[in-house]
């Protein structure tokens with residue numbers, strides 16, 4: 001199986017194109033190929049498949065073998081792949097995901113061709129849509145107990161579930177200690193990606209992430225969108241901000257006009273290979 005290794009700000013994927021549908025053993029395949037010692041190594045295995053609704057369809061399997069509905073960094077990688085290898089030109093591209101259609105464009109072609117802008121759609125904020133154990137219209141800084149500690153969680157779905165927690169210093173926060181416990185807390189019936197966020201200014205956020213089905217990653221596109229939405233909901237930030245992640249920056253905007261969240265950032269292919277199984 002031929003693959004291309006790609007990443008968006010260090011969130012890395014093994015990208016496979018040319019299959020007609022998701023292979024039956026994709027879950028086991030993801031666990032093996034994503035293994036950093038016995039496989040290629042990656043946060044997820046991404047398939048670019050034919051689509052009836054859009055230009056292409058993306059399916060993403062986390063490194064633990066679970067399927068995610070959505071992935072912001074992988075959508076940009078798929079777009080880069082389509083523009084560079086599948087002759088899709090540089091116009092708008094519609095990528096079908098398990099969470100719906102995502103529209104992609106290259107902003108400032110010629111000047112900023114490294115960057116890809118994605119319309120990530122509307123955030124879903126109702127407790128049962130995220131989903132969380134709380135059934136309110138929004139879930140804003142809701143107390144979640146873990147032993148002696150209480151975390152104040154803001155829930156956001158960007159097609160996949162997120163819990164955002166504001167902390168004093170995201171850079172030094174012990175993500176590995178609390179991330180897995182919060183990911184699997186009964187507050188999130190389908191588990192969750194957990195973002196630890198420090199608001200530097202109303203236009204600048206620092207974020208560290210623990211991803212559902214993966215663990216600590218260097219960046220999370222949907223997580224950065226959720227972090228901005230949570231910061232706006234809590235009155236901590238404006239609707240447009242730079243999110244500083246371990247692997248680099250994403251520009252995120254939550255439009256007042258149409259309620260959609262827009263994510264702009266890079267995506268890069270780093271090598272090609274053949275998986276021998």
Ligand SMILES: N[C@@H](CCC[C@H](N)C(=O)O)C(=O)O
Pocket residue numbers: 011062067068069070071072073074160161193211212213214217219220221222223
């Ligand atoms: N890295 C991603 C999110 C990938 C999916 C996630 N682990 C989940 O299970 O929801 C991103 O860039 O959005």
